[in-house]
Amino acid sequence: xxxxxxxxxxxxxxxxxxxxxxxxxxxxxxxxxxxxxxxxxxxxxxxxxxxxxxxxxxxxxxxxxxxxxxxxxxxxxxxxxxxxxxxxxxxxxxxxxxxxxxxxxxxxxxxxxxxxxxxxxxxxxxxxxxxxxxxxxxxxxxxxxxxxxxxxxxxxxxxx
Numbered sequence: 522x523x524x525x526x527x528x529x530x531x532x533x534x535x536x537x538x539x540x541x542x543x544x545x546x547x548x549x550x551x552x553x554x555x556x557x558x559x560x561x562x563x564x565x566x567x568x569x570x571x572x573x574x575x576x577x578x579x580x581x582x583x584x585x586x587x588x589x590x591x592x593x594x595x596x597x598x599x600x601x602x603x604x605x606x607x608x609x610x611x612x613x614x615x616x617x618x619x620x621x622x623x624x625x626x627x628x629x630x631x632x633x634x635x636x637x638x639x640x641x642x643x644x645x646x647x648x649x650x651x652x653x654x655x656x657x658x659x660x661x662x663x664x665x666x667x668x669x670x671x672x673x674x675x676x677x678x679x680x681x
């Protein structure tokens with residue numbers, strides 16, 4: 522005959538396992554959030570997203586806030602734009618995409634800072650705050666991808 526544990530002891534064992542697993546999930550979530558923030562910061566800081574090499578017939582690069590066009594005769598790149606000069610961004614589509622990437626970056630950094638609220642607030646409240654911030658950041662990145670112009674939409678210099 523199998524001897525069963527009393528209900529209080531079984532509940533204590535299940536509670537211990539639950540707390541240990543929830544902490545492991547929290548640590549994994551925090552670690553993945555830090556990795557995600559590094560990727561978003563690199564995405565925001567990187568001046569060029571798509572480009573060619575100098576050896577191609579028409580070399581050039583473009584990103585959110587900077588673009589370079591190659592000179593065929595001298596094989597030099599002429600670059601325009603910078604992250605602090607919002608007026609140098611080529612078009613409204615790039616400006617909008619840069620805004621949403623910056624918003625996503627600040628939301629992810631804010632989410633990492635909100636993890637320090639574990640010392641002050643309820644765990645479930647902190648998870649909900651961080652989850653909504655990360656969801657908003659993901660939507661910002663999605664919007665930036667959808668709104669950034671493709672190379673088939675015309676010239677980069679268009680002022681729309």
